[in-house]
Amino acid sequence: xxxxxxxxxxxxxxxxxxxxxxxxxxxxxxxxxxxxxxxxxxxxxxxxxxxxxxxxxxxxxxxxxxxxxxxxxxxxxxxxxxxxxxxxxxxxxxxxxxxxxxxxxxxxxxxxxxxxxxxxxxxxxxxxxxxxxxxxxxxxxxxxxxxxxxxxxxxxxxxxxxxxxxxxxxxxxxxxxxxxxxxxxxxxxxxxxxxxxxxxxxxxxxxxxx
Numbered sequence: 001x002x003x004x005x006x007x008x009x010x011x012x013x014x015x016x017x018x019x020x021x022x023x024x025x026x027x028x029x030x031x032x033x034x035x036x037x038x039x040x041x042x043x044x045x046x047x048x049x050x051x052x053x054x055x056x057x058x059x060x061x062x063x064x065x066x067x068x069x070x071x072x073x074x075x076x077x078x079x080x081x082x083x084x085x086x087x088x089x090x091x092x093x094x095x096x097x098x099x100x101x102x103x104x105x106x107x108x109x110x111x112x113x114x115x116x117x118x119x120x121x122x123x124x125x126x127x128x129x130x131x132x133x134x135x136x137x138x139x140x141x142x143x144x145x146x147x148x149x150x151x152x153x154x155x156x157x158x159x160x161x162x163x164x165x166x167x168x169x170x171x172x173x174x175x176x177x178x179x180x181x182x183x184x185x186x187x188x189x190x191x192x193x194x195x196x197x198x199x200x201x202x203x204x205x206x207x208x209x210x
Contacts, residue, residue, distance in 0.1 A: 039148030045159030112140030
């Protein structure tokens, strides 16, 4: 019993506290501060979910692994990627089966060699696979020479993956003068639901407004 308690105490002391996890700033100005925890797995849904992934990738340096099932006909186009970041930074993996997409993501996060792993899915993963992805990202933090890796699940409709750190919804909301999006934070462990309008400026910068 004493040995078991000692092991539990060690695990609790060595496991990183949520409040001290490194974060990536997606948007920040005055009273606006949108951040995502690194070393964790997040989810984004909505018709513009792939744009969210590109906005996130633009805040990181290094190659980005983008996982899309082989049977999926919709793929990111270099011309659409360019306003966000250099298309040459994206590495594409096209597994044959849906379950292989999660395996590929898990292995990439565990290796810690890329800062962001994006899995474009047609369905919602169950709780157990998502927990495995979180553990893989935490393991990858030990091997990463820079910041801990971040995982992003792109899911249909309004999302619904169990156990994710945060869930976002991004929908197109453009005007004749300016491209834009409506961003909603649907779920987060340490922040309330909230909505913003994201605008793209003529010089290809992106700004968020409440």
